[in-house]
Amino acid sequence: MEFNPSFPTTVAVTFLVIAVAFLFYVANRKRAKKGKKREPPQANGAWPIIGHLHLLGGSNPPHKVLGDMADKHGPIFTIKLGIHQALVVSNSEIAKDCFTTNDKVLASRPKAEAVKILTNNYALFGFTPYGDYWRQVRKMVMLEVLSQRRVEMLGGIRVSEVRASIKDLYDAWEEKKESEHSDMVKVEMNHWFGNLMLNIMVRIISGKKLLHNDEERVRFQAVVKKFVHLLGVFVVSDYIPYLKCLDVGGHFNVMKKITRDLDDIFEGWLKEPKTDSESTQQRESSQAFINVLVSTLQSASEEDFPGFDHDTIIKATCQQLLIAGLDTTSVTLTWALSLLLNNPKSLEIVQDEIDEHVGRDRPVEESDIKNLVYLDAVIKETLRLYPPAPLSVPHESMEDCIVGGYNIPKGTRLLVNLSKMQRDPNIWSDPLEFRPERFLTTHKDIDLKGNHFELLPFGSGRRMCPGISFGLLSLGLTLASLIQQFVLQKPSNEPMDISESSGLINSKETPLVVFLSPRLSSNMYRVGS
Template structure:
C-alpha cells in the first residue's frame, strides 16, 4: 500500500508539472506542504478504510473534513480558561468549547459514513470485508465491547489512527524539505546518495532501497531532533514517589516532557540549533529515535511511546527518498525558506512551502512508468 500510494501521488505531481510547464521554463510552482499531507493521508486511509481522497492539485475543492482535522489539531493545543476556572465554563470565553463540539460532530459523521459503507460491503460480499483495518475490526467486534458498543470502538480506533498518522508524518516531511532547501549542500548530498544506490535509470525507490540510504536516515533524525512533530510529549503519570534532580515528584503527578528543549540541549548537541545530519553518522551514529536514547525521543519512550513509530519512519523514508529522486527543487527568487512554527498540539510550519519543481531524471525513465 505504501509504495503504491507514493507512486500514484508522484505520478500526479509529475502530470501536474507536465501540464503547467511552459515553453520558457520547465519549472512549476507547487505547494509541497499540501502535497505531503495528501500523500500521507492517502497511505493511512488506504490502510484503515480502503479509500483515498482526490488529489488537491486535480482542481477538487478541499474536502470539508480536512478543515475539521485542521481545527481538531488547532483546538487540541488551545489553552481554555475554563479548564483552570471551571465556573467560567458557562460563558465559553472565546467560543472554543462550541467549536470543539462542532468539530467532534463533524468527525463522528465522517467516520460513521465509513463504517456504514463497510457494513454495506459486508452485506454484499462477505469475502472482501476484511481488506482494511476497519473491515477487520468489524469482523472481530461482533458483540459489544465492555462498556462501549462495537461501533463506537471501531470508529474511535480508526479515527485515532488516521489523525495520529496524517498530521505528524506530513509535518516532519515538510520540515525536512524546508531544511534541505535552506541547506543546499545536504540536498545535493542526499541526491548523490540516491544516484549511487538507486540510479538515474530507475524511477521508483523501494522500501528495500531505503535501507542503504544512510544519509537520508540521518536527515530524518536531524529533522525530528530540530522539529519534533509535537513540541511536548504525551502526558505521563508518576507511579511512585521519586526525586528528580533535587525535585520531589509525588506518585500520581502528571508529567509532560519538553522535547524541543531536550533535543536542543547544548550539553549534548554541538551547535544544537544548526541542521547537521552528519552528526548521526559520526558523534551520534549510535543514536536512534525509538526511545533508547533519552536525548532524542520524538516518539516518546517506554511502553507508552508512539505505537505508530515504525509506520511513520517507513512513510518518511519512502516518500522523501522518492520525491528527492524524482525532482529538483528551488525556492522562488532563491530566498531562504521561512522556518516559523504555528502554535498548537503539533508543530506545523506556519507558512506554505512553495517551491519550483522540475524533473531530475531522464525523460524516458518517467515515460516508462507514468
C-alpha cells in the same frame, strides 16, 4: 534495704540509651521533614489564579518560552497552569528517570474539556487515562493493526500513493511550464505533503481511495483540519474550572459539531457494504484498519474494553490513527525539505546516495530505504531539531513520586520539552546547526525507539507512539522518491524561513514554496501510477 552499687550505673546507661534514641528520632524527623519539603524550583512570573498561563499565550511557541525558563531555573522546574501544577523537564537524564523508574506512575494523561468532547469521553487511546481500557486497546492496536507484519503488508498502498502524487507533480509541471515559459514550476510543498499523507491514511484506515476534489474528500479534509486545530485550542475552563459554564471563546459547541461530523464519516465507512470480489480494491478494503478492528472486536466481550461499546472503540481508534499519522508526518517532511534546501550540500549527498543505491531507471522501493543511511541521518536530524510535538503529549502522575531527586505530588502534569532537550549543547555539538553527519559519526548508535533519551521524537515508555515503524517508512519513501525524481530549488537566494508556529503540532509558520523540474526520463513518472 541493701544498697546495690550498680544501680546508678544502670540508670545512667538506660538514660543515655533513651537520650541517644531520642536524638536519632529528632534527627530522622528533621531529615524526613526536610525531604518532604524538597520540591523543584518554581518559575517566577506567576500571576494570581492563572499562574503562568499569560506567558504561554503569546506569539512565541510555548516550547520556546519554557526553554527560556529552563535557562533561568534549570532543567527541571514547575509552573502553574491555573489550578494545575506542571513539571517541566528539559534534560535527558531526568527524562530517563521519568520514563524508566517512574514510567508507570507517570503513565496517565491529564483530563481536559476539549479532549473529552473531541475524543468521545477519552475513547481515543492516546488521550485516555492509564487503566484497563488503555491497556486493552493499545494491545489490540499493536498486535492487529501496527505490528511489523501488517505495516509491511501496507507497503503497497504507501508506494502506490507516493507514485500517484509524484505523477500529479509531473503533470502539473507539464501543464505549467508552457504557461509560465520556464522549465521550473512553483509548488507549495507543505500542501502536497498534506494531501499525500491524507490519501495514504484514508486508504489504509478505510480501504477507500479519495478522488481529487471529490465532495467527500473536501469535506473530510476540512473536518480533520478543524479537529486537529481544536485539539490544540486553549480552553480557559481546563485551568480555571469555575469558568466552565461561560464557555469562554465559544469552543464547546464547535467541538461538539466537529466530533459529530467526524463520527458520521467513520459511521459511513463502517456501514459500507462488503462484497466477496477479489479485486485489488476489495482485498485492500478487507485489510483496512477499520475492518481489522471490526473483525478483532467480534470475538471480544464488552467487559474486555470497559466503558465503551465496540462501535465507539472502532471509530475512536481509527480517529486516533488518523490524527497520529497525518500532520505529524507531513510537517516532518516539510521541515526536512526546508532544511535540505537551506543546506544544498546535504541535498546533493542524499541525491547521490539514491542514484548510487537505486539508480535512475526505476523508482525507489521501500526495500531500498534501509540502504540510504545518509537519508536516515537527515530524518533523524530533522526530528532532533523539529520534533512534531515539541512538548511531547502531557503525562500526569497517578501518585506521589520522586523525579530528579525532587518530590512530585500526585496529579502533577509532566511536560518534557523535547525541543530544548534535543538541542542540549552538552550532548549535541553545534546544537542549532543542521548536521546529519553527526548520526554517522559521534551519534551513529542513536535510534528513535525511545531507548536513547537524548532523542525522543516518538516519546518513550508505556505511552510511546506505537506507529514509529509506519511513520519512518512513510517519511523515508516520500522524501527519497521526491529527491530522486525532481530537481528542487528555493524560490530565491535567501534562506528558507524556518519560523515555528504555535499549536499542538510544530508546523512551519510560512508555506514551503519550491521550484522544481523532473530529473528523470518521462516514462519514470508513470511507473505504478
